[in-house]
């Protein structure tokens with residue numbers, strides 16, 4: 113039986129095992145997908161372990177998406193341009209790095225709108241913003257990046273495109289869609305975007321998925337916007353990851369249901385503890 117897994121730190125709450133194991137079961141694939149917790153200082157050793165144990169495919173999450181790159185044998189050109197790897201394919205002992213996060217963003221948005229020609233605002237300029245900016249620009253949207261630390265937004269725009277604008281100007285932006293990429297709202301009832309500006313947008317997407325309905329998404333709905341929750345991107349990046357490993361795409365609904373069930377289970381556990 114082949115082994116797959118996710119490296120990250122911390123990684124205990126990842127929904128990827130539930131999603132991929134559900135897909136294995138449904139497609140009759142004899143494989144197992146588990147958690148591979150790896151502290152940053154152990155990353156190089158961990159990659160050696162993946163080679164030694166012949167783990168066939170690895171998902172990569174925070175904080176390893178950038179630092180793992182020099183440890184691999186080959187990096188796909190798109191992952192290289194984005195500057196982050198979220199998927200490793202072990203091809204006959206050679207570790208190849210890919211990025212499917214940007215496809216996750218693209219597919220999540222395409223469920224609701226055609227991206228080309230949209231005026232998009234990206235909130236945040238960290239690791240997660242990279243794939244978002246890349247997807248939007250590649251698909252023909254114009255992108256304005258707003259970040260608490262302006263310099264970081266400027267650097268991201270210089271590398272991947274779009275323009276960096278001062279945070280205070282968000283209220284006067286001419287815009288269609290907003291994508292929230294910071295960690296604000298993760299397990300807390302906070303939103304990085306003032307409620308008053310939300311009615312300017314047609315569509316608001318959050319990449320935070322814990323809780324599933326973040327404060328930002330709640331307020332966006334109240335302001336009359338369409339919304340996309342964080343699970344959507346997670347599921348679509350997982351589908352593309354699966355495709356890189358097996359050449360087949362599981363149903364989005366199957367992966368989503370598995371992820372939701374896991375999320376709900378965790379919430380119930382917390383309530384009991």
Ligand code: ATR
Pocket residue numbers: 174235236237238239240241259260261264293294295296304
């Ligand atoms: P990730 O890889 O998850 O994107 P990151 O690279 O540490 O994590 O980036 C986190 C992003 O969230 C950054 O854009 C950060 O803003 P700064 O560049 O100013 O640090 C943003 N962020 C984190 N906490 C925030 C807060 N309380 N308010 C606004 N932005 C915040």
